[in-house]
Amino acid sequence: MYLWPEALGADQVASASGSEIINIYPHRWTVPSELWRNFFDDAESEIGVLVYSGLFLSEDAGVRRIFRQKAEAGARVRILLGDPESEVVAQRDADEGIESLAAKIKNAIVMYRPLLSLEGVELRLHRTVLYNSIYRADEQLLVNTHIYSFPASEAPVFHLRRVAGATMVSTYVESFEHVWDAAIPLE
Numbered sequence: 001m002y003l004w005p006e007a008l009g010a011d012q013v014a015s016a017s018g019s020e021i022i023n024i025y026p027h028r029w030t031v032p033s034e035l036w037r038n039f040f041d042d043a044e045s046e047i048g049v050l051v052y053s054g055l056f057l058s059e060d061a062g063v064r065r066i067f068r069q070k071a072e073a074g075a076r077v078r079i080l081l082g083d084p085e086s087e088v089v090a091q092r093d094a095d096e097g098i099e100s101l102a103a104k105i106k107n108a109i110v111m112y113r114p115l116l117s118l119e120g121v122e123l124r125l126h127r128t129v130l131y132n133s134i135y136r137a138d139e140q141l142l143v144n145t146h147i148y149s150f151p152a153s154e155a156p157v158f159h160l161r162r163v164a165g166a167t168m169v170s171t172y173v174e175s176f177e178h179v180w181d182a183a184i185p186l187e
Contacts, residue, residue: 020166022159028144029153033060039137040066045075048136050126050176052082052092053104056153057135058111071120079112080176080183081105083125091129096151109186116186124183134176141172 025031040047040063047070049057057063071077082089084102093101115121133152135142139162147155162169 019163020160020168022140022161024159025157027154028056028157031142031157031159035159036060036135036142037062037066039135039140039142040070042140043070043075043137044073046136046138047075047077048080048134048176048180049078050080050130050134050179051152052089052101052130052133053108054081054133055104055108058108064111064115067115067121068118071115071118075120077115077118077121078180079121079123080126080179081108081112081123081186082130083127083184086125086127088127088129095149097149098151123186124180125186126179126183128179128182132172132175134172136173136176139169141169143172 036057037060047067051057067077082092082101082105084105089101089105093099109123112123116123131146133144133146135144141158141160143158143160144152145155145158146152160169160172
């Protein structure tokens with residue numbers, strides 16, 4: 001569609017970026033469970049997860065099976081979880097009025113640990129204030145916004161796909177990479 005995306009004006013970039021939106025869900029809990037599985041199952045080379053705990057995902061045996069199959073087929077699977085000992089995790093607990101986020105992260109680590117023996121699967125712990133949880137399957141993203149004092153399950157989710165000349169997906173992918181680079185590999 002665009003031969004030289006960097007030559008586009010601001011209005012053209014905004015128009016192209018609007019084309020990146022596949023769907024918007026008012027709450028994460030309204031995203032159909034089969035969409036999560038199909039989303040990751042459609043990935044061929046890259047799967048990424050950036051969350052504090054994402055326990056709903058790590059508890060899904062079907063999703064873990066997909067991660068395993070994709071890694072065995074040569075895809076890169078990168079999972080970023082919040083460091084359960086970090087101040088940002090404690091602050092998120094306080095912001096949401098709960099006291100279980102660190103335990104949820106530890107449970108997610110237990111659920112993902114068997115995948116770590118596979119080549120291509122990496123898990124890192126981050127100490128980043130998250131404004132969004134980001135789920136990646138190649139050139140598509142599910143972005144779960146974070147809203148102060150609300151659990152992530154109550155916040156909106158944007159289903160996006162990369163479009164030439166647009167910048168939303170690229171911005172979220174770049175954010176993921178910044179967190180990845182600063183995170184500590186789980187041994």
